Amino acid sequence: MAIHKDDVIRLDIDDIPTKWYNIAADLPVPLPPPLHPGTMQPATAEDLSAIFPPSIVRQEMSTDRYIDIPEEVRDAYVALNRPAPLCRARRLEQYLKTPAKIYFKREDLSPGGSHKPNSAIPQTYFNMIDGTEHLTTETGAGQWGSALSLSCAHFGLDCKVFMVRVSYDQKPFRRLIMETYGGKVYASPSKETEYGRKLLAEDPDNPGSLGIAISEAIETCVHQENTKYALGSVANHVMIHQTIIGEEVIKQLEFIDEVPDYMIACAGGGSNLAGFSFPMLRKKIKGEIDTEFIAVEPSSVPSLTKGEYRYDFGDTAGMTPLFKMYTLGHDFIPSSIHAGGLRYHGMAPAVSLAKNLGYINAVSYDQHETFNAAVTFARTEGIIPAPESSHAIKAAMDKALEAKKTGEEKVIVFNLSGHGLLDMGGYSKYLHNEI
């Protein structure tokens, strides 16, 4: 097998996109606004200003098609390994004996190991220019907390991360990565907040939840000087930032003169799917292409495939605004699958609307199937994928096998949203036949 030059499609640093894309400008119906949990009325800029800085509030409410990426953010993207290569999975194709061409975007190469810094960097930057000195956030498995700690180190802000206690105890490496970047990490529920102290008084062994951690992060943000809150998914400004992925992919596919038949990404809160897909989805909305967009989710957390499209709380405790989204209900308890980033009851409103309008299809797989695909990918392409990204790999492999049956040279592009080097516990269970 010879490597063709087109097997690794890189962009020059000068080619890094200068604008993010906002799908709110192109969807045929407006993005339903979040509702204030107290009044059930659309949240106002003033409501949002309690937790976000003015620049982020403007982005969150924007319907502009393109938003300029500040030079300092582009510089930070470059410093943290952007542009990211688009690679052809030629060895995987040969293993599958498929006539399809499989490409994947490498979001695993960032120092955080995932796509999460794509939004952590601009959120931190805009907070910095708006005068924020401290950021708070919550994290489950730790990908988002790592990305925000890294970004805060980059722009010189303080970072407090409330990490779900069970993950804090079970995933010490992720916590240590945040601490190495200078983030302060608290097991949630913590003694740092009134809400945390109340919960600990009731049950000192409370294992925590993302909902509790969100509440603690927001309480800290509201009570501490010069402090704002940063969110890793769901909100539209996060989707916008992540389109740096898809804007690069468009340039890369143009360079090799390919139009994808399928664009595939895993979907938890929706940020990597939106970032990867939306710039290309714009062409579909405009009728220029016929690409099928596929969201892949765990069959045990099937928000897009089995959820209802309605307003629901963003968190478990019911303290955040309500979002119009596909949801399993905010009291849904996801099973403890290893793809921690996909354990979310809802889905970003922008992704949900695109799905509801028929622009995105959704499929689901169980984790035995996705780990099987992950190991095949590792042995053929040499990269150990994140359990989350393995959902996209499995769907891409299935489409490649369909193409083998029909003999069609389909073009399949998927997003490798992160690496799995800190998720080897899940691989262990798969390799030893425990899942």
Added chain:
Amino acid sequence: MAIHKDDVIRLDIDDIPTKWYNIAADLPVPLPPPLHPGTMQPATAEDLSAIFPPSIVRQEMSTDRYIDIPEEVRDAYVALNRPAPLCRARRLEQYLKTPAKIYFKREDLSPGGSHKPNSAIPQTYFNMIDGTEHLTTETGAGQWGSALSLSCAHFGLDCKVFMVRVSYDQKPFRRLIMETYGGKVYASPSKETEYGRKLLAEDPDNPGSLGIAISEAIETCVHQENTKYALGSVANHVMIHQTIIGEEVIKQLEFIDEVPDYMIACAGGGSNLAGFSFPMLRKKIKGEIDTEFIAVEPSSVPSLTKGEYRYDFGDTAGMTPLFKMYTLGHDFIPSSIHAGGLRYHGMAPAVSLAKNLGYINAVSYDQHETFNAAVTFARTEGIIPAPESSHAIKAAMDKALEAKKTGEEKVIVFNLSGHGLLDMGGYSKYLHNEI
């Protein structure tokens, strides 16, 4: 701070070097040959053929200046992320307030997370074309075993790794990475070999050692059909393969028109130092440049700074050939520092000779100092370095601070040999003031 285009110096895929460099052709005295442990005579090609395939034996004994890199190996290098960028550590420079320019080579971006695949790939390839079906090796912390498992998956060979039992138990992630790539990993001493069974009969709780693991790998290689042994450092063919690093660096420095004042790498067995330095060292031997080459080692394992230059066994048990090298004695027991890759009593003969001839200087640091440098690097440059690589970072920072005192615009280039994502246990101890 604006990113200058020269802050990330990438090479085109077509620019990947076509030849490895062999310093044996240019050192003013011949490389002292290994001695057979039984006869104490120079090991012959026939001796080496018991464990290495003919292509590797030829390379090991070669004095040719350049050795062609087969196209299949170059393709595999590209598939596994080569060429590697050379980056300017501008934020670290600003943090140190130094007029020096600091550059680092990114060997952390390989799927194995270190420079080790640079030799694992060609060793596996040459074994494949010479008809080997199975490879055996030993691994301590697991970097080399991961690289060889990955390469065996790439070229379709079986891989057996004997992993020091204490690491097998303490570093399950590294073991799982090997297993994900399809490698078979045995805690050493194991029941797979006569030697292992003998040791286990004497002491079922034997924690193992690299020396024992080497013995088991070699016994398996000798007794099993179509099986050879692969070595991750010390031998000259490994140094040769690793020069892919330094040949790239030469092109990258030429592109930005810089001549380094210092080239710095950590040194355990010597492979990343040799690979990074030797192509440039050739220019020094020829009198073309005045660069200072610096090997950095742990003060607790000071082979180059405090060892003797003499023949000694490569392993602890005294079963391998004897090498002329700087050694602390093969019975030296390194303290259990976190930079596992630097816990070796000896040093590659080629590196030792270059040091003995005055071409390379050596310095040592303790692990508190190197972790301190590592955390500074993570917070400025966003990358969590391997504990081994942090030794080079510390030396680079010290040279940059010297330049600050003298006001000189020194050019410092160091090798970032790997990332530290699987070494967070060491970071934990540092961050919590335990080392």
